[in-house]
Amino acid sequence: MHTRNTSLAAAGVLLAVGLAVSSCASDAAPGASPETLVLVTHDSFNLSKGTLAEFTKQTGIEVEVQALGDAGELVNKLVLTKDSPLGDVVFGIDNTFATRAVDEGVLADYASKDLTAAEEPYLLPAGSGLEQLTPIDNGDVCVNVDHEWFAEAGIDEPTTLDDLVKPEYKDLFVVPAANSSSPGLAFLLATIAAFGEGAPGDGGWQDYWTKLVDNGVKIDAGWSDAYYVDFSGPSSEGDRPLVVSYASSPPFEVQEGDTEAPTGALLDTCFRQTEYAGVVAGTENTAGAEKLVDFLFSTTVQNDIPESMYVFPVNAAATLPEGWSDYAEIAENPFVVSPDDIDKGRDAWLTEWAAIATP
Amino acid sequence: MLGAGVPLAFVGVFFAWPVLAMVGRGLFVDGALDLGGFSDVLARPRTLRLIGLTIGQAALASVVCVLLGLPIAHVLYRLRFRGRRMLRALVVLPFVLPTVVVGVAFRTLLRDGGLLGSLRLDGTFAAIMLALVFFNVAVVVRTVGNTWEGLDSRQEEAARVLGAGPVRVWFTVTLPRLAPAITSAASIVFLFCSTAFGVVLVLGGSRFGTIETEIYLLTTQFLDLRAASVLSVMQLVVVVALLLLAARARGRRTAQRRVDAADAVHSPRLGDAPAIAVTLLVAVFLALPIVSLVLRSLHTADGWGLGNYIALGGTGSRNALVVPVWVALGNSLQIAVQATVIALVIGLAASLVISRRPRSPGLRRALAGFDGALMLPLGVSAVTVGFGFLITLNQPPFDLRSSPVLVPIAQALVALPLVVRTILPVLAGIDGRLRESAAVLGSPPWRVMRDVDLAIVARPVLAASGFAFAVALGEFGATSFLSRPDRPTLPVVIFRLIGLPGGDNFGMALAASVVLAAVTVAIIALVERLRVGTMGAF
Numbered sequence: 022m023h024t025r026n027t028s029l030a031a032a033g034v035l036l037a038v039g040l041a042v043s044s045c046a047s048d049a050a051p052g053a054s055p056e057t058l059v060l061v062t063h064d065s066f067n068l069s070k071g072t073l074a075e076f077t078k079q080t081g082i083e084v085e086v087q088a089l090g091d092a093g094e095l096v097n098k099l100v101l102t103k104d105s106p107l108g109d110v111v112f113g114i115d116n117t118f119a120t121r122a123v124d125e126g127v128l129a130d131y132a133s134k135d136l137t138a139a140e141e142p143y144l145l146p147a148g149s150g151l152e153q154l155t156p157i158d159n160g161d162v163c164v165n166v167d168h169e170w171f172a173e174a175g176i177d178e179p180t181t182l183d184d185l186v187k188p189e190y191k192d193l194f195v196v197p198a199a200n201s202s203s204p205g206l207a208f209l210l211a212t213i214a215a216f217g218e219g220a221p222g223d224g225g226w227q228d229y230w231t232k233l234v235d236n237g238v239k240i241d242a243g244w245s246d247a248y249y250v251d252f253s254g255p256s257s258e259g260d261r262p263l264v265v266s267y268a269s270s271p272p273f274e275v276q277e278g279d280t281e282a283p284t285g286a287l288l289d290t291c292f293r294q295t296e297y298a299g300v301v302a303g304t305e306n307t308a309g310a311e312k313l314v315d316f317l318f319s320t321t322v323q324n325d326i327p328e329s330m331y332v333f334p335v336n337a338a339a340t341l342p343e344g345w346s347d348y349a350e351i352a353e354n355p356f357v358v359s360p361d362d363i364d365k366g367r368d369a370w371l372t373e374w375a376a377i378a379t380p
Numbered sequence: 381m382l383g384a385g386v387p388l389a390f391v392g393v394f395f396a397w398p399v400l401a402m403v404g405r406g407l408f409v410d411g412a413l414d415l416g417g418f419s420d421v422l423a424r425p426r427t428l429r430l431i432g433l434t435i436g437q438a439a440l441a442s443v444v445c446v447l448l449g450l451p452i453a454h455v456l457y458r459l460r461f462r463g464r465r466m467l468r469a470l471v472v473l474p475f476v477l478p479t480v481v482v483g484v485a486f487r488t489l490l491r492d493g494g495l496l497g498s499l500r501l502d503g504t505f506a507a508i509m510l511a512l513v514f515f516n517v518a519v520v521v522r523t524v525g526n527t528w529e530g531l532d533s534r535q536e537e538a539a540r541v542l543g544a545g546p547v548r549v550w551f552t553v554t555l556p557r558l559a560p561a562i563t564s565a566a567s568i569v570f571l572f573c574s575t576a577f578g579v580v581l582v583l584g585g586s587r588f589g590t591i592e593t594e595i596y597l598l599t600t601q602f603l604d605l606r607a608a609s610v611l612s613v614m615q616l617v618v619v620v621a622l623l624l625l626a627a628r629a630r631g632r633r634t635a636q637r638r639v640d641a642a643d644a645v646h647s648p649r650l651g652d653a654p655a656i657a658v659t660l661l662v663a664v665f666l667a668l669p670i671v672s673l674v675l676r677s678l679h680t681a682d683g684w685g686l687g688n689y690i691a692l693g694g695t696g697s698r699n700a701l702v703v704p705v706w707v708a709l710g711n712s713l714q715i716a717v718q719a720t721v722i723a724l725v726i727g728l729a730a731s732l733v734i735s736r737r738p739r740s741p742g743l744r745r746a747l748a749g750f751d752g753a754l755m756l757p758l759g760v761s762a763v764t765v766g767f768g769f770l771i772t773l774n775q776p777p778f779d780l781r782s783s784p785v786l787v788p789i790a791q792a793l794v795a796l797p798l799v800v801r802t803i804l805p806v807l808a809g810i811d812g813r814l815r816e817s818a819a820v821l822g823s824p825p826w827r828v829m830r831d832v833d834l835a836i837v838a839r840p841v842l843a844a845s846g847f848a849f850a851v852a853l854g855e856f857g858a859t860s861f862l863s864r865p866d867r868p869t870l871p872v873v874i875f876r877l878i879g880l881p882g883g884d885n886f887g888m889a890l891a892a893s894v895v896l897a898a899v900t901v902a903i904i905a906l907v908e909r910l911r912v913g914t915m916g917a918f
Binding site (some may be wrong): 059064065066067085086087088090091093094096099100101102105107112121198200201239241242243244245248249250251255256258259260266267269270273274276331368371375379380 | 480770
């Protein structure tokens with residue numbers, strides 16, 4: 022049995038250890054060592070083992086990865102810690118949050134010197150990120166359809182956003198909420214691009230959502246909830262054959278030996294998310310940080326992106342893995358809302374959306 | 381002094397400072413205090429609805445948990461039957477399951493066409509309530525059970541001999557002695573529920589907002605720190621009001637005789653039938669989502685089998701993970717042990733101090749305030765604390781923002797109130813005369829502490845360590861915020877797996893949840909085994 026004295030002594034030791042560890046930790050803090058760069062990113066960041074080691078081999082600089090939540094949280098954390106940055110390089114700011122990051126001044130001016138004319142479609146407008154952000158990958162958020170369900174039911178599959186409000190698709194559609202899920206937000210933006218802004222009653226996106234709600238759309242809190250609980254696809258248990266997910270989801274449903282994907286993406290319903298990398302303002306190793314941005318854009322990383330993050334590389338010189346293009350489709354004319362408009366409109370849109378969709 | 385100093389410093393540095401800094405960010409504009417946000421935010425009808433719903437759901441869930449938890453505590457801690465130790469460990473199981481997994485399990489049962497789909501509960505307030513009770517009923521069972529176990533049953537027997545019926549005995553003899561433990565448990569449940577986040581969003585289908593979900597949205601999506609700060613202050617007001625209420629209710633402490641548990645338990649008899657019936661019903665309710673989870677984890681693309689469990693040795697379909705799930709489990713265990721040690725050391729020191737009854741009213745009030753301060757981390761948004769970490773712990777000597785020590789510290793912060801609330805009712809119930817007689821007989825103060833306080837507290841300390849361990853193991857909110865990508869914990873890995881398409885990853889997420897729960901139960905059962913014969917002297 023311990024006496025009170027030993028337990029207090031233990032507490033003292035613990036605190037001392039904590040302080041000692043903390044002083045060690047400060048040695049590894051962002052920027053303190055020129056030989057280590059901290060790459061801050063979102064939770065979905067992933068590269069094959071050894072890819073980042075390649076950067077160390079080329080430059081002698083180690084990379085430490087710090088995940089900071091989803092894309093929105095990532096940007097907000099950078100904004101809050103502007104005076105004492107969390108890292109040297111950021112990856113994962115997307116076109117829905119780019120303007121906030123740029124306007125708040127969390128990024129240093131640098132876009133990869135290796136960008137070519139081929140990547141121009143992905144570049145942000147001048148003054149809104151062109152100078153600070155380098156495109157790295159992109160992916161479409163689209164309505165996914167369960168082919169098997171529609172074949173069995175003998176109903177034609179919908180193809181457009183307008184189809185989704187028709188009576189034959191009543192109670193068949195499930196979406197993750199726009200205010201707590203990033204694919205949910207992307208789908209809301211697709212409808213805003215498709216139907217335009219306007220007061221309720223004149224055919225704008227608000228009216229479309231009212232019709233969706235009247236047609237029995239189910240709103241779930243998150244993507245996993247919508248996809249795994251309510252969607253009827255092969256790895257799900259639900260009874261709704263239409264769900265908002267990624268254009269890259271169908272390849273995952275292909276079982277070994279199958280030649281056709283049991284689900285597909287409706288390519289006329291897509292919103293394109295492009296993810297960017299940039300140098301964090303205030304880094305003490307600007308040269309190294311710029312090299313890391315170049316490296317993320319290099320074919321070493323770009324070739325690895327499809328298999329590790331399930332999105333398309335932007336670098337025109339990158340090669341897609343074999344078989345990838347058989348099932349992973351890409352929308353020819355995705356819906357677009359400019360990053361500036363998103364930044365200006367987002368808060369009001371989400372508030373209006375919540376009033377319509379989750380009364 | 382040191383006894384109060386260490387816990388105060390801990391909570392001060394790792395909780396109060398980050399929260400105040402974060403709230404300050406929203407309330408100070410260009411260096412000047414701007415309280416205009418309060419009138420703005422509080423004038424919105426939405427805000428009042430959020431506050432009402434937060435209090436309503438937490439209060440209702442606390443009441444339901446107490447009503448269901450008491451009979452179960454009686455059965456598991458006062459009746460003698462085979463397997464009760466195992467059942468005590470099993471009760472904790474829901475507590476460690478990741479919210480996102482339980483959300484999926486509940487929704488699978490409740491959705492149209494699900495096993496319980498005919499109840500039409502999907503997306504309703506009742507569904508949220510079910511899940512809150514599922515997660516928290518163990519808090520009541522264990523907190524109250526630990527006190528109940530050592531209560532001398534001769535007082536009840538005396539009352540019965542004197543002609544009191546069972547109802548009267550319960551209300552006049554048993555209940556008053558359990559009251560401090562019940563209040564403790566209910567306040568913990570209230571705090572957990574008022575800050576519940578995933579459950580409210582997932583089961584309410586985004587339709588129900590609480591202060592907590594709103595702070596999350598305002599901070600992580602809208603970056604509206606002003607409104608978030610106002611709501612954080614409102615959250616603090618609600619929590620402090622609750623703690624004051626609870627302190628008042630606990631105020632009248634009754635000294636009680638404690639006995640060896642072996643003397644207090646009895647074999648089940650007819651009078652225990654209602655309690656046993658409630659226990660069985662709740663057991664079915666707790667088991668349903670868990671069984672459906674286990675079944676689904678055994679379901680693979682090629683039919684039934686252990687495929688999902690075998691896959692845990694790898695890194696998921698198309699390398700979804702940085703480390704295999706087993707490695708993440710190892711990380712989790714290691715970090716949870718560290719967190720448990722921190723929470724126990726600090727919780728025990730704090731409990732010993734709080735259990736004193738100084739004669740000066742000022743000191744007594746100070747102690748009550750100290751007691752409340754330790755509870756606050758449960759009632760304040762993890763988002764506020766987490767973002768607060770980022771803007772405060774960035775300079776020496778607390779340059780910890782990217783340090784691995786923050787993970788066990790954050791987990792310990794959540795476990796600390798449970799440790800204090802498990803140990804304190806027992807310590808506070810020690811008859812002061814025991815200490816006095818020991819002192820009169822010539823024991824120096826440290827010996828009184830050792831032979832009286834610590835001897836009695838050994839059993840609840842073991843119970844608290846099991847509980848703290850479970851909480852640390854299952855903690856997700858703060859851990860996901862702080863853990864390093866190369867050293868993820870199991871709940872973090874599960875969250876990642878369930879966020880990716882493909883049957884393999886989903887199956888692995890479920891299998892990993894089952895493993896997490898099984899490991900926790902095994903460890904708690906082991907700790908329970910250690911709890912023998914520590915009370916002999918009394």
